[in-house]
Amino acid sequence: MTTTPFGAQTAARATAVAARATDLTKVYGQGETQVVALDAVSLDFHQAEFTAIMGPSGSGKSTLMHCMAGLDSVSGGSARIGDTELTALSDKKLTQLRRDKIGFIFQAFNLLPTLNALENITLPMDIAGRKPDKKWLDMVVDTVGLSGRLKHRPNQLSGGQQQRVAVARALAGRPEIMFADEPTGNLDSRSGAEVLGFLRNSVRELGQTVVMVTHDPVAAGYADRVVFLADGRLVDELREPTADAVLDRMKRFDARGRTS
Ligand SMILES: Nc1ncnc2c1ncn2[C@@H]1O[C@H](COP(=O)(O)OP(=O)(O)OP(=O)(O)O)[C@@H](O)[C@H]1O
Ligand SMILES: [Mg+2]
Numbered sequence: 628m629t630t631t632p633f634g635a636q637t638a639a640r641a642t643a644v645a646a647r648a649t650d651l652t653k654v655y656g657q658g659e660t661q662v663v664a665l666d667a668v669s670l671d672f673h674q675a676e677f678t679a680i681m682g683p684s685g686s687g688k689s690t691l692m693h694c695m696a697g698l699d700s701v702s703g704g705s706a707r708i709g710d711t712e713l714t715a716l717s718d719k720k721l722t723q724l725r726r727d728k729i730g731f732i733f734q735a736f737n738l739l740p741t742l743n744a745l746e747n748i749t750l751p752m753d754i755a756g757r758k759p760d761k762k763w764l765d766m767v768v769d770t771v772g773l774s775g776r777l778k779h780r781p782n783q784l785s786g787g788q789q790q791r792v793a794v795a796r797a798l799a800g801r802p803e804i805m806f807a808d809e810p811t812g813n814l815d816s817r818s819g820a821e822v823l824g825f826l827r828n829s830v831r832e833l834g835q836t837v838v839m840v841t842h843d844p845v846a847a848g849y850a851d852r853v854v855f856l857a858d859g860r861l862v863d864e865l866r867e868p869t870a871d872a873v874l875d876r877m878k879r880f881d882a883r884g885r886t887s
Pocket of ligand 1: 655686690691
């Protein structure tokens, strides 16, 4: 068990479910062009845990994250954040929930070029008319290692620094859960390691819950567990993954073009 200022809190929440998919199904299109992107996926994401989602291209990873984050509608089954059933919410309530409880990090950083780092970080809260919790914000900025860069605009920052601003932005509102879709896909390995280290720290030290899609076994090695999707189904799970173990599991996908 780690001893951090948040250690006790983290331990107490370790088994609580932050998000839950139950028989989650997503079908795109109709008739001949119909694609079953998610086929009855049931999966829990525990609080203060770092989960990586892996699987071949087209296996439904982004779809799963979008449905869980309320960015896409579902065709069947249920998606819950905490105790809230997303499929039962009106558009307005869903927007509120996304804003207040969910952080999302995309492959492209999506920072506003005219705002400096700090302004980018607090933008969603400024729009929502929420005042940032100063202590939390300081801690996020500190953990993300950007204290000396807050006045810089995105074009004055490296790729890794920009993505860390995006991560800090997602964390600033203290979301119940953070979803990241290939957050290191556009970064060199050193910048990628910075961002991954930060995501891991946010789980270990700040008690955050993180769900990350990645194709990179090294990135998955930062997580507490890896779940594997294939053809829209959950097919396997590894706990305390190492990059080698993940790579081994991925080879089994490649050998047959699909999974067992
Ligand atoms: N808007 C859409 N309309 C129709 N089909 C879609 C749409 N979005 C995704 N799909 C299909 O759903 C399936 C799952 O797509 P998804 O984007 O979730 O895959 P992924 O695992 O994230 O792949 P990648 O690793 O390439 O990002 C694919 O077959 C894809 O073509
Ligand atoms: Mg994807």
